[in-house]
Each structure stands twice: as C-alpha cells, then as structure tokens.
Amino acid sequence: MxxxxxxxxxxxxxxxxxxxxxxxxxxxxxxxxxxxxxxxxxxxxxxxxxxxxxxxxxxxxxxxxNSGAVLGREGNYTLLMGYRVQMFNSNRSGAKAEAYARAEQIRHIAPTMSSYITYKAPFWRLAVGNFATREEATQARARLVSTLPAWARESYVVRDKVRILNYTDPNSREE
Structure with missing residues (x-):
C-alpha cells in the first residue's frame, strides 16, 4: 500500500x-x-x-x-538619422588602403552614391549612400551586391547620420 x-x-x-x-x-x-x-x-x-x-x-x-527626425540643415541638405550601406569593415593590416580602393570601385559603378570612409579604432569602414528609409538602403545594397557579389557577405544596412538633398519631412505640418 x-x-x-x-x-x-x-x-x-x-x-x-x-x-x-x-x-x-x-x-x-x-x-x-x-x-x-x-x-x-x-x-x-x-x-x-x-x-x-x-x-x-x-x-x-x-x-x-526619434526616427527620421530632422537634425539640422546645411544649405540645400538636410541632416537626419537615416541609413547607409556598409560595404567594408576591417582591422587588418592594409585595411585603410583597401577601404579607399573599394570606394574607388564603387565610384565607378555608382557615381551618384557618396562614399564615406571612417576610422574608429581599430576598424576602417566604408559606407555608401544617404538614404532616408531602410527600404531605400536595402534596394541600393541589392543593386551593389548584384554588381559586386564577392562583397555580399560583409555588406549590410546600417543606421547613420545622413545628408539628403532638398529633403522635406513628411511628418511636418505647415500651418
């Protein structure tokens, strides 16, 4: 029991x-x-x-x-938090020269896209474009990767301060 x-x-x-x-x-x-x-x-x-x-x-x-809020204006450009396509990120020896070489390649492929090379110890980075929305940046990345497939694994969309020409804030109300 x-x-x-x-x-x-x-x-x-x-x-x-x-x-x-x-x-x-x-x-x-x-x-x-x-x-x-x-x-x-x-x-x-x-x-x-x-x-x-x-x-x-x-x-x-x-x-x-605070997404898409206008940070300021510089002439015809508007500064805001937007997106860029990061195409290179490295801390290896010779990374600086490689970043500049890749920026030159992108200038030939997409001459209208701005390239930004930055150094934040210990990394050299190359980001391209100024996009207000993530969708625009994703489409630009797809176009770049179709032309440069070897760079696909290390490219991605990043949030950054961008400069948009003649930008008007869709959330602003004129009274």
Missing part, C-alpha cells in the same frame, strides 16, 4: 509540474510598445500598474520614437 501511495504522490507531483510548465508557456508574451509611454503603461500579470496623465500633445512629442 505504501508503494502505491508513493507512486500516486510521484505522479501527482509530475502532473503539477507539467501544468505549471504548460501555463508558463501559455502566458501571452508582452506586446511590443510603440514608445516609452506605452511600454510603461503596459500591464502584465504579476507586475504593477503605471498610469501617466498628460496632455495628448505632450504624449505625441515625448513618447514618439
């Missing part, structure tokens, strides 16, 4: 553990928020509740992510 009791106890323990694991996996994941204010106000089981009271105009200004 004791043996049967032990088996039943063991099976019930396994059942309880199984139910807890299943319920933990079934707990809905926290949804991603569009801004910091929504993230703070999101409720989840076992967590406290945060309520933020403020004017809707302030919420729009403070809570909005």
């Amino acid at each position: 004791k043996r049967l009791y032990r088996h039943l106890l063991f099976l019930s323990l396994l059942l309880v553990i199984g139910i807890q694991v299943a319920s933990a996996q079934a707990t809905p994941a926290k949804q991603t928020s569009r801004n910091i204010l929504e993230a703070l106000e999101t409720t989840a089981p076992g967590e406290g509740v945060v309520t933020i009271n403020q004017a809707p105009e302030l919420r729009r200004l403070v809570g909005a992510p």
